[in-house]
Amino acid sequence: MDPIIVIDNLSFAYPDGHQALCNVSFSATPGEKIALVGANGAGKSTLLLHLNGIFLGDGSVVVNDLEVEKKTLGEVRVMVGVVFQNPDDQLFSSTVFEDVAYGPIYQGLEKDVIEQRVDEALNAVHMIAYKNRNPYHLSSGEKKRIAIATVLSMRPQILMLDEPTAGLDPRARRELIELLQELPQTMLIATHDLDMVKTLTPRTILMNQGKIAADGPSMEILSDEALLYENGLL
Numbered sequence: 001m002d003p004i005i006v007i008d009n010l011s012f013a014y015p016d017g018h019q020a021l022c023n024v025s026f027s028a029t030p031g032e033k034i035a036l037v038g039a040n041g042a043g044k045s046t047l048l049l050h051l052n053g054i055f056l057g058d059g060s061v062v063v064n065d066l067e068v069e070k071k072t073l074g075e076v077r078v079m080v081g082v083v084f085q086n087p088d089d090q091l092f093s094s095t096v097f098e099d100v101a102y103g104p105i106y107q108g109l110e111k112d113v114i115e116q117r118v119d120e121a122l123n124a125v126h127m128i129a130y131k132n133r134n135p136y137h138l139s140s141g142e143k144k145r146i147a148i149a150t151v152l153s154m155r156p157q158i159l160m161l162d163e164p165t166a167g168l169d170p171r172a173r174r175e176l177i178e179l180l181q182e183l184p185q186t187m188l189i190a191t192h193d194l195d196m197v198k199t200l201t202p203r204t205i206l207m208n209q210g211k212i213a214a215d216g217p218s219m220e221i222l223s224d225e226a227l228l229y230e231n232g233l234l
């Protein structure tokens with residue numbers, strides 16, 4: 001199968017000079033679910049933000065045969081949905097409805113289709129009753145679920161999820177994992193929730209200081225104690 005994501009020799013330094021990614025290369029096939037693990041500061045969030053061009057580094061990022069660059073950002077953002085680590089970076093409207101409708105409106109969909117997309121996304125995260133609430137006043141777990149809905153409403157082919165289970169109560173966490181299991185999209189999930197990795201993502205990419213330290217079957221990587229220790233996860 002042709003890959004849906006191809007990252008070749010990607011390097012990125014923040015404006016202060018901190019080198020957050022060094023020569024990262026990997027590809028993903030359609031429908032593949034991949035965990036991105038690594039200690040704090042390993043570069044997971046920075047990498048995810050390159051997939052829809054929030055950051056543009058050196059090297060290349062190609063999604064669906066389209067190079068991510070300034071002139072393709074509009075098309076790329078319809079294909080790739082990113083759920084940020086901090087939901088406050090994602091929620092900016094005065095109602096949950098407006099936040100979840102934002103993507104479908106941007107896609108130029110009809111009003112009734114937009115409403116249907118919003119309901120579908122809010123139902124998926126069990127937050128339909130919150131449609132008219134102000135996102136600013138929600139609990140952090142509730143915000144996380146709404147942030148996920150803002151991306152699901154666009155039905156992107158590729159989902160980038162940054163710490164999707166952080167801050168969720170045990171039931172919400174379990175239900176989210178079940179939801180992600182059912183979704184057919186290609187997913188790259190940055191997480192410290194290694195139990196989720198075992199059940200959700202057959203493949204794991206382990207990062208350390210901006211580099212890929214290992215890439216392979218989750219079961220092999222997560223059972224390799226020496227590897228985990230070396231890379232700050234044990």
Ligand SMILES: Nc1ncnc2c1ncn2[C@@H]1O[C@H](COP(=O)(O)OP(=O)(O)OP(=O)(O)O)[C@@H](O)[C@H]1O
Nearest residue numbers: 014016018020038039040041042043044045046047
């Ligand atoms: N805006 C910034 N300016 C300078 N350095 C930054 C900036 N944002 C992140 N960094 C640095 O880049 C490196 C990678 O950060 P990143 O947020 O990608 O790590 P992470 O793997 O997502 O960590 P965590 O598990 O804590 O979420 C870190 O060393 C961090 O200090």
Ligand SMILES: [Mg+2]
Nearest residue numbers: 044045085190
């Ligand atoms: Mg992060």
